[in-house]
Amino acid sequence: MRPPGPQARVRLVDVAAHAGVSMKTVSNVVHDNPHVSPAMRARVERSIDELGYRPNLTARRLATGRTGMLALALPEMDQPYYAELARHVAEAAPEFGYRVLMEQTLLSADDEHAAIGSSQNGVVDGILLHPVRLTPEEIGALPRDLPLVLLGESAPPAADHVMIDNVAAARAVIQHLVDAGRRRIAFLGTVVDQLSDATAPRLQGYHEGLDDLGTPQADRCVLVCADYSVEASEAALSRALADGLQIDAVMCREDRFAVGALRALLRAGRRVPEDVAVVGWDDTEPARWSHPQLSSVAPDKRALARAALRLLHERIMGYQGAGRHVLVPHRLVVRASSQPAGDGGDAVDRRTSSRG
Amino acid sequence: MRPPGPQARVRLVDVAAHAGVSMKTVSNVVHDNPHVSPAMRARVERSIDELGYRPNLTARRLATGRTGMLALALPEMDQPYYAELARHVAEAAPEFGYRVLMEQTLLSADDEHAAIGSSQNGVVDGILLHPVRLTPEEIGALPRDLPLVLLGESAPPAADHVMIDNVAAARAVIQHLVDAGRRRIAFLGTVVDQLSDATAPRLQGYHEGLDDLGTPQADRCVLVCADYSVEASEAALSRALADGLQIDAVMCREDRFAVGALRALLRAGRRVPEDVAVVGWDDTEPARWSHPQLSSVAPDKRALARAALRLLHERIMGYQGAGRHVLVPHRLVVRASSQPAGDGGDAVDRRTSSRG
DNA sequence: GGGAAGTTTTACAGCGCTGTAGCGTCGGCC
DNA sequence: GGCCGACGCTACAGCGCTGTAAAACTTCCC
Structure with missing residues (x-):
């Protein structure tokens, strides 16, 4: 069995042709970028509506290098504590502009390792990990090529990290x-x-x-x-x-x-x-x-989730400084x-x- | 704050140059495609290792049109039933070649609606949804442009659907x-x-x-x-x-x-x-x-998850037939x-x- | 030795979008 | 009046990979 070819979708170029403008102008309208006259904006928006255009996120990702996704790696998502944490992360992530990819590490050091390693490459912009098997030393020694924020008690000084006291x-x-x-x-x-x-x-x-x-x-x-x-x-x-x-x-x-x-x-x-x-x-x-x-x-699980997202977002946005260790209220x-x-x-x- | 530019990564073309072959040959090696001589395979693999090449998933997605991801849309991921279901889906999804994007609908018809509608466009290959607010009629009337499988009791005849008796x-x-x-x-x-x-x-x-x-x-x-x-x-x-x-x-x-x-x-x-x-x-x-x-x-939550994944996978692979309604054991x-x-x-x- | 048949490898055009450079055009100012 | 900068928009080259078509190379047989 092979997947069927992608059904003909409306593309940016189709909208551009329909509105009689360049692709970039359509792109600017979609993104609410400045330097677009109201008249032009209205015209393009009408074309978008008429054609039912919806941007292709994958293409955008390739062009921008950002995926807008985060991996949330938890030991067991059906354990109430982790499930509640996941809920708070899932609820807060959109506010930071991310969607959440669930990763389950099943109390396995290998899986925690894999979550950090960029098998992820190009899939997520950053990783939220709650390790329970890897020691801080092991985590510190791992090559990290994606922004990472740790939850829980196991964190090397160099990594961003959120917990309660x-x-x-x-x-x-x-x-x-x-x-x-x-x-x-x-x-x-x-x-x-x-x-x-x-x-x-x-x-x-x-x-x-x-x-x-x-x-x-x-x-x-x-x-x-x-x-x-x-x-x-x-x-x-x-x-x-x-x-x-x-x-x-x-x-x-x-x-x-x-x-x-x-x-x-x-x-x-x-x-x-x-x-x-x-x-x-x-x-x-x-x-x-x-x-x-x-x-x-x-x-305060809500605060925990938000603090972790904030730290990760900052890393993704380019923060290069030392590891931050945030205590949230309890x-x-x-x-x-x-x-x-x-x-x-x-x-x-x-x-x-x-x-x- | 703007994200930093993508750090220079090793690309397919770099490996090709290093190994002195064409990009396609490298691609064939990466995918274990036939028609690559053992000698050539060995040479390419060595280059891959030396350069530390890892394929860019986003680019692959754009080229193939498949994302290898599924959305799992559940009302509340911290409710034990849904958390357990999510765990089973997360565990079985890799066997079908998918990763799981979590979506929370929070008992809201709008969110369930949004989960079906392809705000998703290009993000996931298909959707697993457990509706609790939308009626079968509403679901049936919605324009669906992505493969969809429903969990729970609310499903129109036309849609794929898994539940217990x-x-x-x-x-x-x-x-x-x-x-x-x-x-x-x-x-x-x-x-x-x-x-x-x-x-x-x-x-x-x-x-x-x-x-x-x-x-x-x-x-x-x-x-x-x-x-x-x-x-x-x-x-x-x-x-x-x-x-x-x-x-x-x-x-x-x-x-x-x-x-x-x-x-x-x-x-x-x-x-x-x-x-x-x-x-x-x-x-x-x-x-x-x-x-x-x-x-x-x-x-049987495990069976539920697997049956749903199987139906969805078949849809993604091109099955166009009538809605299937599967009863799993309890x-x-x-x-x-x-x-x-x-x-x-x-x-x-x-x-x-x-x-x- | 010359083809036929099959296998291995290559070149290159997309996939759909964004960023950059650049071209007109317009208004303001000396 | 002429110049400059800001604005609005366009053209086009990537982003990194895959699929296709075709070229190159083998092998085999007459």
């Missing part, structure tokens, strides 16, 4: 839990074996927050999940509880882990939040579906899962934003 | 609930005011299923949600329960409504599944996070939320697939 956010979680009377707070995360993992700064904030409060090491507890699933999280906490772990709060590396924690606690007969408070991370919509509704660290959304006992009611926003 | 699936839900001893089954859906809404066939299946069983109209109950949110669903069922509605099962138009139903039932003091069974629709991952875990109608995944009392344990798959 994870350490501050984690400390705010600790503060909130302690304010609510919690004393034995566990951290539920992943093995911190890769610099690219967001667990590290969050765990750091956990420790710093507890340090400030003078909490002894004995009252701390870091639990490790085998992977990023609800099941792994449930298993990790269940095992710890069965082993006699005594806690009155769990702070989780992400919402999915918090969901797993809720399950483990339910199964172990602990009440949430009366016996144990639970706080998640990312404030994804499905986490609000849980019962009790989940408290969570909420990155807040801690307190819901039922970490409410002090007897303090029911709706969500309370404790804003703890930061800027960089 | 909603009526059969709904009947299977009824059968399952009745088998589990349920007698008063409510349907939780939306106002059926638009043909484009998926509620209609599901509601039809609900009635047909109950008709077969001779269930009197008095034992049926159709609840209407104001919009697609968990809150609207919770409110609708809560109100009905407060008004004295007596039911032992709820079948929901989608998982979000089922989550809302779980909340309403919990709030009203009804146990799930002991007092009331709940079944959702779409089998999205977050629904498996609920407690109790949600039974749900699971469309199954009912039974989990705790609709388990017969005392019948705990893991999920059981009741397969009820259909083909068309």
